[in-house]
Amino acid sequence: MKIKLVWIGRSKDKNFADLIDQYRKRLSHYCALEISELKELKAGRLSAGELMKKEADLLLRQVADQDLMVLMDERGRQLSSVELSEWIQAKMNIATPRMTLVIGGAWGVDPKVNERADWIWSLSKLTLTHDMARVFLIEQIYRAFTILRGEKYHNE
Numbered sequence: 001m002k003i004k005l006v007w008i009g010r011s012k013d014k015n016f017a018d019l020i021d022q023y024r025k026r027l028s029h030y031c032a033l034e035i036s037e038l039k040e041l042k043a044g045r046l047s048a049g050e051l052m053k054k055e056a057d058l059l060l061r062q063v064a065d066q067d068l069m070v071l072m073d074e075r076g077r078q079l080s081s082v083e084l085s086e087w088i089q090a091k092m093n094i095a096t097p098r099m100t101l102v103i104g105g106a107w108g109v110d111p112k113v114n115e116r117a118d119w120i121w122s123l124s125k126l127t128l129t130h131d132m133a134r135v136f137l138i139e140q141i142y143r144a145f146t147i148l149r150g151e152k153y154h155n156e
Contacts, residue, residue, distance in 0.1 A: 001092050002032040003141065006062040007103035007134060008055055009040035016131040023138040030145035036062050040105070048107040056110035059102055067100040068118050071109065072137060074127070076120035081154065085144035101141075103133055 011017040020035070027033045038058045043051050063069050068091060079087065091099060101121075104113065114120070123136050146153035 001088075001096055002034070002098040003027075004034045004036065004062070004067070004098060004100040005103075005134075005138065006036045006038065006059060006100060007130065008038050008059070008105040009130060010037045011131050011134065013131055016135055019135045020138055023135075023142050027138070027142050027145065030142075030149070038062070049110075052105065052107050052110040053112075055105045056113045059104065059109070059113055060116060063100045063102070063116065064098065067098045068096045069116055070099060070101045071113060071117035071120045072101060072103045072123065072133065073109070073114075073120050074122050074125060076122035078122045078124070081140060081143050082147060084140060085147035088141075088144050089148055101137065103130065103137070106130070 011020060024033055024035060038055075041051055041054055041058075046054070088099075102109075102113065102117075123133060123140070128136065143154055
């Protein structure tokens with residue numbers, strides 16, 4: 001399975017960027033992974049709603065018609081790590097060609113992004129910084145693959 005991670009902006013803190021890169025390298029043993037960091041738009045004279053619409057266009061251009069699109073949102077479904085691994089396995093069993101996971105901008109996402117999403121997933125009810133959410137997301141995907149392979153990482 002191919003996995004694509006799409007988010008608005010780059011990690012400004014080198015430590016977060018390094019962690020993301022570390023898990024990207026680890027994941028390369030399990031799946032084809034692509035990360036698209038989209039340019040953060042400056043609000044300027046735009047309202048939050050206008051900014052979200054512009055970001056929605058950028059985000060949705062990264063999602064192919066046949067992709068299984070997962071939107072990361074605090075109102076989404078929460079899963080344990082084992083449940084996530086089982087969900088990923090189910091998607092691999094039906095030959096899902098690519099899963100694209102999307103993290104919106106600081107103001108959230110426009111409703112058209114929600115409408116396109118096949119599934120909405122929440123990492124936590126807590127409010128996370130975008131950097132933290134990115135690291136948690138990629139780490140949990142890595143953890144899911146190690147669980148599926150019966151490797152020690154999950155319960156070392």
